[in-house]
Amino acid sequence: MSAVIYVPVDSAALALGADEVASAIVEEAAKRNIPVKLVRNGSRGMFWLEPMVEVQTTEGRMAYGPVSAGDVQGLFDTGFEHGGRHDLCLGLTEELYYLEKQERLTFARVGITDPLSLDDYLGHEGYSGLKNAIAFPSQRIVEEVTESGLRGRGGAAFPTGIKWNTVLNARADQKYVVCNADEGDSGTFADRMLMEGDPYALIEGMTIAALAVGATQGYIYVRSEYPHAIATLNRAIPIARNAGYLGHDILGSGKQFDLEVRKAAGAYVCGEETAMLESLEGRRGIVRAKPPLPALSGLFGKPTAINNVISLATVPVILARGAQFYRDYGMGRSRGTLPFQLAGNIRQGGLIEKAFGVTLREILYDFGGGSASGRPIKAVQVGGPLGSYLPESQWDIAMDYEEYSAIWAVLGHGGIVVHDDMADLARLARYAMDFCAIESCGKCTPCRIGSVRGVEVMDKIIADQERAKQVALLHDLCETMLNGSMCAMGGMTPYPVLSALKHFPRDFGMDDAGDRHA
Amino acid sequence: MEESDESIATLIAAHRQGPGALLPVLHAIQDEIGYIPADSVKEIAKALNLSSAEVHGVITFYHYFRSEPSASPRVEICCAESCQSMGSEKLLAHAKSVCDVHPVYCLGLCAASPAAMIDGKPYARLTPDKFDRILEKIAS
Ligand SMILES: Cc1cc2nc3c(=O)[nH]c(=O)nc-3n(C[C@H](O)[C@H](O)[C@H](O)COP(=O)(O)O)c2cc1C
Ligand code: SF4
Ligand code: FES
Numbered sequence A: 001m002s003a004v005i006y007v008p009v010d011s012a013a014l015a016l017g018a019d020e021v022a023s024a025i026v027e028e029a030a031k032r033n034i035p036v037k038l039v040r041n042g043s044r045g046m047f048w049l050e051p052m053v054e055v056q057t058t059e060g061r062m063a064y065g066p067v068s069a070g071d072v073q074g075l076f077d078t079g080f081e082h083g084g085r086h087d088l089c090l091g092l093t094e095e096l097y098y099l100e101k102q103e104r105l106t107f108a109r110v111g112i113t114d115p116l117s118l119d120d121y122l123g124h125e126g127y128s129g130l131k132n133a134i135a136f137p138s139q140r141i142v143e144e145v146t147e148s149g150l151r152g153r154g155g156a157a158f159p160t161g162i163k164w165n166t167v168l169n170a171r172a173d174q175k176y177v178v179c180n181a182d183e184g185d186s187g188t189f190a191d192r193m194l195m196e197g198d199p200y201a202l203i204e205g206m207t208i209a210a211l212a213v214g215a216t217q218g219y220i221y222v223r224s225e226y227p228h229a230i231a232t233l234n235r236a237i238p239i240a241r242n243a244g245y246l247g248h249d250i251l252g253s254g255k256q257f258d259l260e261v262r263k264a265a266g267a268y269v270c271g272e273e274t275a276m277l278e279s280l281e282g283r284r285g286i287v288r289a290k291p292p293l294p295a296l297s298g299l300f301g302k303p304t305a306i307n308n309v310i311s312l313a314t315v316p317v318i319l320a321r322g323a324q325f326y327r328d329y330g331m332g333r334s335r336g337t338l339p340f341q342l343a344g345n346i347r348q349g350g351l352i353e354k355a356f357g358v359t360l361r362e363i364l365y366d367f368g369g370g371s372a373s374g375r376p377i378k379a380v381q382v383g384g385p386l387g388s389y390l391p392e393s394q395w396d397i398a399m400d401y402e403e404y405s406a407i408w409a410v411l412g413h414g415g416i417v418v419h420d421d422m423a424d425l426a427r428l429a430r431y432a433m434d435f436c437a438i439e440s441c442g443k444c445t446p447c448r449i450g451s452v453r454g455v456e457v458m459d460k461i462i463a464d465q466e467r468a469k470q471v472a473l474l475h476d477l478c479e480t481m482l483n484g485s486m487c488a489m490g491g492m493t494p495y496p497v498l499s500a501l502k503h504f505p506r507d508f509g510m511d512d513a514g515d516r517h518a
Numbered sequence B: 001m002e003e004s005d006e007s008i009a010t011l012i013a014a015h016r017q018g019p020g021a022l023l024p025v026l027h028a029i030q031d032e033i034g035y036i037p038a039d040s041v042k043e044i045a046k047a048l049n050l051s052s053a054e055v056h057g058v059i060t061f062y063h064y065f066r067s068e069p070s071a072s073p074r075v076e077i078c079c080a081e082s083c084q085s086m087g088s089e090k091l092l093a094h095a096k097s098v099c100d101v102h103p104v105y106c107l108g109l110c111a112a113s114p115a116a117m118i119d120g121k122p123y124a125r126l127t128p129d130k131f132d133r134i135l136e137k138i139a140s
Helices: A011-015 A018-031 A069-077 A118-123 A128-135 A138-148 A160-169 A190-197 A199-213 A227-242 A273-280 A309-321 A323-327 A360-367 A401-406 A425-439 A445-462 A467-484 A488-492 A494-503 B002-015 B022-033 B038-048 B052-061 B088-098 B128-139
Strands: A003-006 A036-039 A053-057 A060-064 A089-092 A176-181 A217-222 A258-263 A304-308 A337-344 A350-355 A377-382 A415-420 B075-078 B102-104 B116-118 B121-123
Touching (some): A011 A018, A011 B121, A018 A036, A018 A069, A128 A199, A128 A309, A138 A160, A138 A309, A138 A323, A160 A199, A160 A304, A176 A199, A176 A273, A190 A199, A190 A227, A190 A309, A190 A337, A199 A227, A199 A304, A199 A309, A227 A258, A258 B022, A273 A304, A304 A309, A309 A323, A337 A360, A360 A377, A360 A415, A377 A425, A425 A445, A445 A467, A445 A488, A467 A488, A488 A494, B022 B038, B022 B052, B038 B052, B116 B128
Parallel strands (some): A003 A036, A176 A304, A217 A258, B075 B102
Antiparallel strands (some): A003 A053, A337 A350, A377 A415, B075 B116
16 A cells, blocks of 8 residues: 655745645655655644654654755655654644644545545535535525624624625625635735635635625635745636536536636735725725725625635535534624634744634744744734734733733734744834835825824834924824725724834834933 | 837727726736836726826825836835834845835835745845855856
8 A cells, every 4th residue: 555645835835845745755655665645735834843744653743844955865865754763753733732722624624635636625524514505595594603703804894694684685787705815914824824725715716605694606806925826726627517516407406606716916015805806806006085885886886795815715614514613713893713814923824723712922932932043032913914012021912802902902813923032122123114104095085094104103203303292293193094085904003013012112212101212 | 128018909809897996907918027017008098998197196106006117137125113123124224225226115024024925036134145146046
């Protein structure tokens, strides 16, 4: 019997040499006349161990990592293809603390299956959600999702079932489901990992969404920075279609739904849902005024359900196991799990899917193992480039939408970026303004002009020109952006800026009370 | 130029169908030719029933589209927060001293920062040394 060896195709694993490792394994096995079945799986999401190679043993999958092509000979010398003890051996994958302590619902299959194998998908509970959904009337699917407590994972945390209900009740000859896979937030990669590692979960989730709202066509808007995700989806969609999971007669129900992947073009603001619609319609990504809600008048003026990749990919497990199963995870009004993405200056960065309620400190130290540099962690930005910086005094607060909003922070899409004590928060605040200036769609003045002014003000603060006056100006500017912007681009840039100023005044040359530092 | 004129016409014809076809058409051209030649704008506009100004406006709005060929190899270095926290500024400065560099904002490789994309291939946990070795390998 062939030895079964797994080498991830996830693009972060590829970026660390996974293809070279895979070729070396095939070559070395051939040289030694060892029959090997090589599976290219998604990533388990422990990136400090990538490329992480796994082999099937009688006790389960044994992990080795990080493996480089140069290690492969030595691995075969110790008989790793049967679970041999090499220095790089990490033990059984399932028993690794990082994975064992997670609650993987949305990411249940990622890293385990061959992403493009429909048989693998079906063998791991795939399409059981759709099978249930197809027997339900639309209203019942919407209720199930509402009951589960699922809220949008793209950032705004709006209840998914309520949004779907609006689309369902809209009367129109054509409706759409659009998946927001623009994943522009720096420090995030959950959408990418899911699309590369379990594309059928997204396809199934979108199909269920279509049945729920009465849509027949879907689009997946994927950022151009993700060529591997685009390629994987473009291979998975025809496979699903040929097997009757998409197309004119889904699972013989007579219901129709099909999908198309659309490549974005590198504008952060196109992650904002109405700018994304403009882009899909072939125009510049300028934010639309709301109302009308996209749920009523969205793509090409038709009712459109727009959801993030993770929101949609979570729907199958809800329909498979029931709303109650999902809502049993989490706390307060934050039900279920959030795939946190731990990045930046951290020893063990990766994907950590946990029920809401976990604390940042647990993520940083129990999972992350502290900073990569070995220096003290100083500030942590949660929720992407528009999220606040959190000082240590806030690391014990439960990660829950409401608890975070009470401290003027956001969970957003679940990105966590760690900075050690070498970080200069004034420079990071300047960067936040600069990013807004680069990416502003230009529609409203507070964002377009405010961000440019913000950079100038930050430059003066950093250069110690009339600091106290500039800091007052910065406050005013942020106030205008907060209140006068049409979307969260301008409206939330003040979060990183003002949280940095509030918690790290010394970096701005102010003393802790906010006065000018001597 | 003739050859590329012909292929542009073919690409437009292949992607003009369907609603909202402008981005797919532009992507097809850039994927094939490496950029969107200025003299193709009129043709694209005509085929999609748009004005040249509209097409031009779209090309210039999106960071990804370019009207001129890119340097080879095309080097994109992530300058966003996670990569900053792991020394992307040093990497960027070094890269700029040896080649043309385009800043990008997150490649989704943040747990292995700093990251870059070179000719469409992802690289992570980069150092100036590792960067040089990659460029050498590409050149050889
Ligand atoms: C500037 C800006 C960028 C955004 N980028 C994204 C993104 O990359 N992905 C995403 O899913 N949502 C993004 N959003 C949120 C979307 O507008 C929208 O709320 C979301 O796609 C809805 O899906 P959900 O309810 O499933 O979260 C962004 C919003 C703003 C204001
Ligand atoms: S806040 Fe900025 S990005 Fe949003 S609509 Fe206004 S100008 Fe455009
Ligand atoms: S911040 Fe650099 S890859 Fe995400």
